[in-house]
Amino acid sequence: MNRLPTPLLPTERFIWGVSTSSYQIEGATKTDGRGPSIWDTFCQQKGRIANGDTGDIACDHYHRFPEDIALMRDMGVQAYRFSVAWPRLLPNGRGHFNEAGAAFYDRLIDAVLAAGIEPWLCLYHWDLPQALDDEGGWLSRDAAGWFADYATLVARRYGDRVKRFATFNEPGVFALFGFGLGWQPPGVVDADAHRKAIHHVNLAHGEAVDALRAGVSGASIGVIHNMQPCLPASAALEDLAAAARLHMHWNQAFPDPQILGYYPTILADELAPQIAPGDMARICRPLDWLGINHYSPIYARGDKNAPLGYAWAGPPDGTPQSEIGWQVHPDAFRDILLEASRRYHLPIYVTENGTGGRDQLDHTGAVKDQHRINYLNAYIGAMQTAIAAGADVRGYFVWSLLDNFEWGAGYGDRFGLIYVDYPTLRRIPKSSARWYADRITRETATGPAGKP
Template identity: 40%
Template sequence: MMDVVNPDIVLTKQLFGDDFAWGVSTAALQIEGSCDADGKGPSIWDTFTRKRGRVLNGHNPTIACDFYNRYTEDIDLVKTLNIPNFRFSISWSRILPNGTGEVNQAGIDYYNNVINYCLTQGVEPWITIYHWDLPQALEDKGGWTNRDIVGWFSNFAEICAKNFGDRVKNWMVMNEPAVFTGAGYFLGIHAPGRRGLRNFLPAVHHVVLSIVAGARALRKICPGAHIGNTFSCSHIEPYADKPRHIDAAKRADVLINRLFIEPILGLGYPTEEISALKGIDKYIQPGDAADMRFDFDFIGIQNYTREIVKYSFFTPYIGASLVKAEKRNVELTDMKWEVHPPAIYHMLKKFDAYPQIKKIIVTENGAAFPDAVVDGRVDDPKRTKYLQTHLQQVLKAKQEGCKVYGYFVWTLTDNFEWAEGYHPRFGLVHVDFETQRRIIKASGRWFAQLLG
């Protein structure tokens, strides 16, 4: 069967080849804290988390993991875990407190210190330019619904390239555009909390244009850089083998997996299956088709689970709904996501089928489970098994010829998980958010052994 892997294979990094990039991923807002330190301006998440009922338990990222002050300690942990590549993002409002205009030199200095310390410790920095923390000053001007943001973002990317590109060789322009536009500009469950197609459609188009504009800025200033973009993806299966459920699954696949990658590959927006998406046409201006495509060096895919989709008459626009995993008698993570390792295999094969994609890197994969500190240790066998079984599926895809050349765990330390606050713990390292004490979990020790 397609989903079966050989359980007798003992995973070693050598099985993946010498050119396979191993790493761990993080995001500025989720770890840094110091939300107004040294001239940093507010982001949409600083604003959003102050609104009652938006984030579980009223949590906020004001302190988070205090990475802003503890970056040397945490980069030392990356080295201790034998992880050669460390992915982190740049806080836009730490560099440009108002989103545009005067550069905050303290922000530049901070990220130079982080980059330099990585290199001193023999850890390669991989930078994500945008990981969801839009400056509030730009949201006040319309945020991603304002076409001017293409220029605002391109300017931010240029500043990052000019200040860090002499040492940073690996770049991701944006993280998971489908999530931050869908959750933030359609469903309203993430910052900035907007809802509806009238916000979602222009945001989608302006994000696509901005990804390309940012990539072009990087290429111009750092011609030898390794440039990619990351995309969230979930393996989609129909609830039953009936035409209405199969068609519903196809529509869900458009929104979850195809909406952003296809225009960037030069294929245009996949609007055939969902007529409501054709409303995006009114935001497309002459010349946009050429400005929607970029020849990326790699594509990052971020997969955690699969989704079962059924037809739903009452769901507007797409006529489809997810069958919740907790109703399907399957193993769950703390995010109530199904543990389904073959999903990552299927997504690698799906993206590999696009001939325009040169190279794939799994830029996020991991799991949140309830962790407990017992006698100063955190044993987390479920997370270790999750990583092992997903890596087996990555290896299977690679051995079948899939052009996958890297795997980054989400994430280094337990952190602020957006609307879920501090409840879900994804880290290889446990964080006591009261004391900021770090403890390497058993899964972290396993990963260190794999890479040792």
């Protein structure tokens, strides 16, 4: 079903960018007619988010986006991947269209283009309108139609200026965490609900691809998946089985049907009650590129009492880890890029890669995040090694432009190239921002993908 990728021409630019998402940076959750999202509701539930943090203010990007775009321009960033907040355009998820919310993205897109930066628009980065969740959300087959209608509105409004679109960001994550493990909204822990969410999100993806293709002339359409090696916590048979099952849910449940046209065998059997005639053709629509988000390997252990048969596990003691406890393993990134390129035969853009830390201002008022520079340097090197070995990778986006609301961790984990002083919302470029700017300049001078 997918188009054959065209080779990156010697004169074609390898894209260097940064990524953000609406709920994590925008704030203004009750401004200009925006409706509540499932994350607004979830953050109000006691004990869900570290320190009781919410996205109500976040980085106030809604009001401060000109400053943030200027920071991107100063870094020499070539592309900006952001997401649209569905409840800002459609406060109830469907029906009433909120012109004030739509106008915000007009201003944002126009300013990004004026700075010489290409906008990459993601339709969904986890902030489902609460009104739709009240009607069943991703547990309803109707969600595919709701999402297609939303995609049509976005295409009509912004397709004259935006050509790069992604349908979903990391469906494997929000489906598993929201319906299988209960860590994210709607906070459900139920294997059957998890299976329903998988299939309905896949249907929504396919419908949205068709809507974007019909609504935007010259559209370049992709989808973004978080791909990580899923490893057993030990050599025990139950842990090996747990890792294989996590791999199926995390790495295969979405890209396989969306790109290859089928579910992994075990999952196909489990989803059989959900699959209606014609569903797989609705899901597998032609794509132009695949977005891959990657941070580190993840681990699973067997748990017979867990609805999915496994539980999350931490990385082994003694392995290199980031300041927030995620394993640092650049060779795993290289291997993922090679495997995905060979399996899916689509041009790949690394749409998120970065590392979290406990960055602080020093006595001079600077933020010296050498740990992030070391991480980015190693992972970009691993990507370039994968390219040299044949991986069709055409761009790299750092997560993230700004320190922001990091979901369950609240504001404790900082991933940004730009430090945000949350009490004042002052932006302070970290040493990694200057390093990335210099790296973009150097890599751009050496050719489409630099040198490994």
